[in-house]
Amino acid sequence: MSMYTEQEAKAILDKAIKASKADQCTATLTGASGGNIRYALNSVSTSGYVSDADLAIEVAFGKRIGTATINAFDDKSIEAVVRRAEELAQLAPENPEFVPAIEKQTYKPTGTFIGKTAAVTPEYRAQVAADCIEPCRKDKLVAAGFFTDTQNFAAIANSKGNFGYQTATGMDFTCTVRTGDGHGSGWVARNLADIGKFDAKSDIKTAIQKAKGSADAKALEPGKYTVIMEPAATAGLISFMMFGFDARQADEGRSFLSKKGGGNKLGEKLFDERVTLYADPWDAEAAVLPWDNDGLARERMPIITKGKVDFLQYSRYWAQKQGKKAIGQPGNLIMVGGDKSTMDLVKGTKKGVLVTRTWYIRLVDPQTVLLTGLTRDGTFYIENGEIKYPIKNFRFNESPAIMLNNIEEIGKPVRVGDDESPFVMMIPPMKVRDFTFSSLSDAV
Amino acid sequence: MDRRDFLKITGAGLGSLTIPSIYGRAVAAEVLLTKIDVATKKRLADVALHAAKSGGASYCDVRIGRYLRQFVITREDKVQNVVNTESSGIGIRVIAKGSWGFAATSDLSNEAVAKAAGEAIAIAKANARLRTEPVQLAPTKGVGEVSWTTPIIKNAMEVPLKDKVDLLLGVNAAAMQAGASFINSILFLVNEQKYFASTDGSYIDQDVHRIWAPMQVTAVDQKTGKFRIRAGLSAPRGMGFEYLDGKAEDKITLPGGAVVYRDSYDMKEDAIAAAKQAKEKLTAQSVKPGKYDLMLDPSHLWLTIHESVGHPTELDRVLGYEANYAGTSFATIDKWKSKDFKYGSDKVTIFADKVQKGTLGAVGYDDEGIKTQRWDLIKDGVLVNYQVIRDQAHILGLKESQGCCYADNWSSVQFQRMANVSLAPGKDKLSPDDMIKNIENGIYIVGDGSFSIDQQRYNAQFGGQLFYEIKNGKVTQPLEDVAYQIRTPEFWNSCAAVCDQGDFRFGGSFFDGKGQPGQVSAVSHGSSTARFNGANVINTARSLG
Numbered sequence: 001m002s003m004y005t006e007q008e009a010k011a012i013l014d015k016a017i018k019a020s021k022a023d024q025c026t027a028t029l030t031g032a033s034g035g036n037i038r039y040a041l042n043s044v045s046t047s048g049y050v051s052d053a054d055l056a057i058e059v060a061f062g063k064r065i066g067t068a069t070i071n072a073f074d075d076k077s078i079e080a081v082v083r084r085a086e087e088l089a090q091l092a093p094e095n096p097e098f099v100p101a102i103e104k105q106t107y108k109p110t111g112t113f114i115g116k117t118a119a120v121t122p123e124y125r126a127q128v129a130a131d132c133i134e135p136c137r138k139d140k141l142v143a144a145g146f147f148t149d150t151q152n153f154a155a156i157a158n159s160k161g162n163f164g165y166q167t168a169t170g171m172d173f174t175c176t177v178r179t180g181d182g183h184g185s186g187w188v189a190r191n192l193a194d195i196g197k198f199d200a201k202s203d204i205k206t207a208i209q210k211a212k213g214s215a216d217a218k219a220l221e222p223g224k225y226t227v228i229m230e231p232a233a234t235a236g237l238i239s240f241m242m243f244g245f246d247a248r249q250a251d252e253g254r255s256f257l258s259k260k261g262g263g264n265k266l267g268e269k270l271f272d273e274r275v276t277l278y279a280d281p282w283d284a285e286a287a288v289l290p291w292d293n294d295g296l297a298r299e300r301m302p303i304i305t306k307g308k309v310d311f312l313q314y315s316r317y318w319a320q321k322q323g324k325k326a327i328g329q330p331g332n333l334i335m336v337g338g339d340k341s342t343m344d345l346v347k348g349t350k351k352g353v354l355v356t357r358t359w360y361i362r363l364v365d366p367q368t369v370l371l372t373g374l375t376r377d378g379t380f381y382i383e384n385g386e387i388k389y390p391i392k393n394f395r396f397n398e399s400p401a402i403m404l405n406n407i408e409e410i411g412k413p414v415r416v417g418d419d420e421s422p423f424v425m426m427i428p429p430m431k432v433r434d435f436t437f438s439s440l441s442d443a444v
Numbered sequence: 445m446d447r448r449d450f451l452k453i454t455g456a457g458l459g460s461l462t463i464p465s466i467y468g469r470a471v472a473a474e475v476l477l478t479k480i481d482v483a484t485k486k487r488l489a490d491v492a493l494h495a496a497k498s499g500g501a502s503y504c505d506v507r508i509g510r511y512l513r514q515f516v517i518t519r520e521d522k523v524q525n526v527v528n529t530e531s532s533g534i535g536i537r538v539i540a541k542g543s544w545g546f547a548a549t550s551d552l553s554n555e556a557v558a559k560a561a562g563e564a565i566a567i568a569k570a571n572a573r574l575r576t577e578p579v580q581l582a583p584t585k586g587v588g589e590v591s592w593t594t595p596i597i598k599n600a601m602e603v604p605l606k607d608k609v610d611l612l613l614g615v616n617a618a619a620m621q622a623g624a625s626f627i628n629s630i631l632f633l634v635n636e637q638k639y640f641a642s643t644d645g646s647y648i649d650q651d652v653h654r655i656w657a658p659m660q661v662t663a664v665d666q667k668t669g670k671f672r673i674r675a676g677l678s679a680p681r682g683m684g685f686e687y688l689d690g691k692a693e694d695k696i697t698l699p700g701g702a703v704v705y706r707d708s709y710d711m712k713e714d715a716i717a718a719a720k721q722a723k724e725k726l727t728a729q730s731v732k733p734g735k736y737d738l739m740l741d742p743s744h745l746w747l748t749i750h751e752s753v754g755h756p757t758e759l760d761r762v763l764g765y766e767a768n769y770a771g772t773s774f775a776t777i778d779k780w781k782s783k784d785f786k787y788g789s790d791k792v793t794i795f796a797d798k799v800q801k802g803t804l805g806a807v808g809y810d811d812e813g814i815k816t817q818r819w820d821l822i823k824d825g826v827l828v829n830y831q832v833i834r835d836q837a838h839i840l841g842l843k844e845s846q847g848c849c850y851a852d853n854w855s856s857v858q859f860q861r862m863a864n865v866s867l868a869p870g871k872d873k874l875s876p877d878d879m880i881k882n883i884e885n886g887i888y889i890v891g892d893g894s895f896s897i898d899q900q901r902y903n904a905q906f907g908g909q910l911f912y913e914i915k916n917g918k919v920t921q922p923l924e925d926v927a928y929q930i931r932t933p934e935f936w937n938s939c940a941a942v943c944d945q946g947d948f949r950f951g952g953s954f955f956d957g958k959g960q961p962g963q964v965s966a967v968s969h970g971s972s973t974a975r976f977n978g979a980n981v982i983n984t985a986r987s988l989g
Contacts, residue, residue: 039574040764041764044575047567096522144765365986367671372896374899395903402988
């Protein structure tokens with residue numbers, strides 16, 4: 001069993017904290033059950049189901065910390081894991097950056113659990129695969145995709161009387177459709193809280209259309225272009241930029257948010273004034289747990305407001321050192337936008353490039369957050385508001401800090417999954433001028 | 445591992461320290477020294493094999509694994525974290541009704557193992573309905589009861605934690621004394637105790653060890669607001685703690701003055717050099733973009749080999765099994781069948797192996813019980829082979845698997861993973877000192893940096909750690925803001941020279957990702973210094989205003 005009720009979880013955590021003889025004890029109980037199905041070449045390749053739970057104990061004697069985990073929850077096992085954490089703490093060197101356990105927090109529940117998503121069956125997963133494979137087979141196309149669903153819970157408690165419990169669900173779907181001759185490739189992705197809103201049969205049409213429409217692409221000269229970036233195309237760039245929002249790194253002079261001469265750029269206007277980004281654990285479409293990894297309560301908070309940097313992430317240690325208040329770290333990133341769809345943005349574009357998604361994004365220079373990566377699975381030339389023809393993929397070398405100063409128009413945000421990002425994201429399609437494509441790629 | 449992962453692990457970036465769950469459960473250090481005895485493993489394996497056969501499986505393999513990791517994470521004068529993890533359990537893979545099924549459990553009781561075998565069969569039968577043709581396994585003979593151990597001299601798990609902490613803090617102090625503004629240093633130690641058994645009659649016990657000691661040294665100039673990072677020049681290796689002995693015979697001073705390492709690493713010496721070089725990078729000349737002849741040190745070239753040869757010659761990618769994630773490959777079957785596809789110049793012979801001593805990929809047998817070997821992928825420039833596992837061998841008309849199967853945990857299903865892929869040294873005597881003499885207008889790159897490649901492995905871009913301008917046969921000055929872009933076949937066809945065996949060294953990746961759900965693997969890439977003519981170099985400096 002890996003899913004525990006609030007009462008069961010609390011009983012386990014209380015036992016652990018009571019068993020501890022250390023100066024302080026924090027206990028975390030998490031569990032998850034999840035299934036997945038993977039298919040390629042129009043055939044299911046693997047499917048699996050994993051279920052597990054873990055109790056993690058962190059204790060401290062003075063500034064010495066010890067951590068141990070276990071996946072058995074009888075009285076003897078709980079006692080054993082607490083003793084082990086205590087033994088490790090006694091052996092550990094003193095941590096000069098030690099911060100005491102958090103005080104009792106108030107957590108206001110967020111809407112992270114959707115019953116329908118928790119009820120996914122193996123048959124449902126197989127049907128998702130079939131809904132993608134069948135139309136592709138009929139159309140002489142080749143589907144490869146992955147669908148995964150999970151339900152989980154998290155419970156935390158400490159010796160200062162803090163306690164929290166919440167359940168959550170999630171799903172993620174991606175599918176790549178290629179033409180039989182390999183000359184065209186399209187892609188679709190859905191990351192949703194509520195599986196009731198998911199329709200593989202309908203979504204696969206997007207990937208099919210892009211696969212067919214992208215065959216035999218023309219080559220354009222690399223250079224600076226006006227681009228319409230679909231939400232998935234910019235999500236990776238924006239979440240990469242967030243690594244520069246660490247206050248300590250900025251104060252130490254090693255972030256794009258460091259100030260010449262010392263200090264950081266908190267409060268400075270660094271982006272186009274249409275750029276507003278915030279975190280909100282209660283957002284209806286992108287809810288996240290009401291506490292962060294340290295157990296601090298999350299709040300709705302601005303990150304960038306009308307282009308101005310409103311937030312830097314202070315770890316509890318760095319906040320204490322700099323005389324700041326430590327607050328819960330954001331679990332989601334929500335970018336404010338308008339009402340227009342990607343295609344509405346295309347309609348208003350005289351000349352430009354439509355980018356479905358970006359791929360293999362890596363940091364080239366942390367000083368400027370210069371990133372490189374490539375377009376993939378559907379790149380098109382736009383003229384007079386219409387998609388004219390498919391074009392070959394480009395490599396880009398661009399900084400999100402520059403891109404977010406070259407905004408022409410922002411559309412309606414949608415929820416985006418990104419397996420390289422720690423955030424649940426709501427990102428709009430964007431029209432951006434002077435986006436730097438530095439070379440062509442022959443990859444389809 | 446890229447910078448983003450490094451930031452996650454060191455806690456220097458956004459989000460607190462999280463060790464991915466794949467690394468298992470935290471345990472006390474002494475647990476890392478114990479083992480499950482072979483007789484117990486054989487008995488458990490037989491329970492699973494018997495259950496699978498009686499349940500209707502036509503084939504079954506069993507992996508009983510105990511995966512131990514220790515991470516020691518420091519910055520400047522502080523130990524940020526010490527993590528010991530253990531993960532043990534059994535993974536059972538079967539063929540039933542012509543289809544694969546897999547199930548795993550951490551419960552090593554006879555009942556749980558038999559139940560998992562039953563689940564694997566049920567999954568295989570369910571998947572069979574959606575399969576177009578049955579799995580074909582290349583034949584292999586059982587090897588009986590055998591064992592293999594990484595030939596280590598000092599078991600890193602037996603080295604007291606205090607010695608490891610003292611080593612890293614000593615390294616950090618030396619860097620700070622040499623002028624570094626910051627340093628992050630880490631030890632990653634891995635021990636995979638793997639037992640494999642199959643219905644072919646193999647019972648293989650293996651004890652695999654790996655070590656990695658990465659660091660990042662930062663220099664900050666507050667007046668200008670500039671900062672530069674110089675990462676360590678170590679390589680992750682399939683070795684014990686002896687890799688950190690830093691023997692004099694393993695140190696090589698390159699033209700231009702950088703010191704690199706062969707089969708052991710002097711971490712303190714490299715930290716001091718890194719501090720000085722990070723400061724030099726703050727004021728180095730920004731590169732003028734254009735065409736240059738590149739001279740690439742093995743500490744850099746490994747990553748280019750990995751991305752532009754290692755991945756595109758994985759047969760599952762070529763066939764389309766990774767199309768939705770990592771991508772496919774330009775090195776298609778028709779190119780291989782033609783027997784004249786010039787992947788590179790005639791200087792380019794690239795081989796795959798899982799046998800070279802001290803490499804990350806070296807094991808006695810792969811995760812489907814195949815004895816490991818060495819074979820050519822590119823011979824004198826021509827694509828001649830791929831990397832395959834048992835259920836792919838027939839596609840190429842091969843009679844046996846090449847032994848490229850790996851799972852990163854007992855709970856992960858094994859699949860095709862990259863073998864070590866290395867550039868063979870040049871046949872003629874040639875040292876880096878000889879090579880540089882003939883370069884008129886070039887850039888010498890040492891150490892790996894930023895990397896990115898498209899989903900068919902055509903267009904790639906690479907940075908580095910140290911860049912030197914070469915004019916008329918000599919290093920003239922350090923450069924900064926350098927990255928080069930390649931189109932894979934053109935790049936390898938521009939290879940004009942490869943230094944000889946005396947310069948052959950390994951680099952490697954400790955956490956190479958692939959698959960959905962994702963798995964990691966560790967792989968080495970050897971080469972000697974090589975020259976590539978007329979590469980496209982870009983300038984990566986930008987202004988944020």
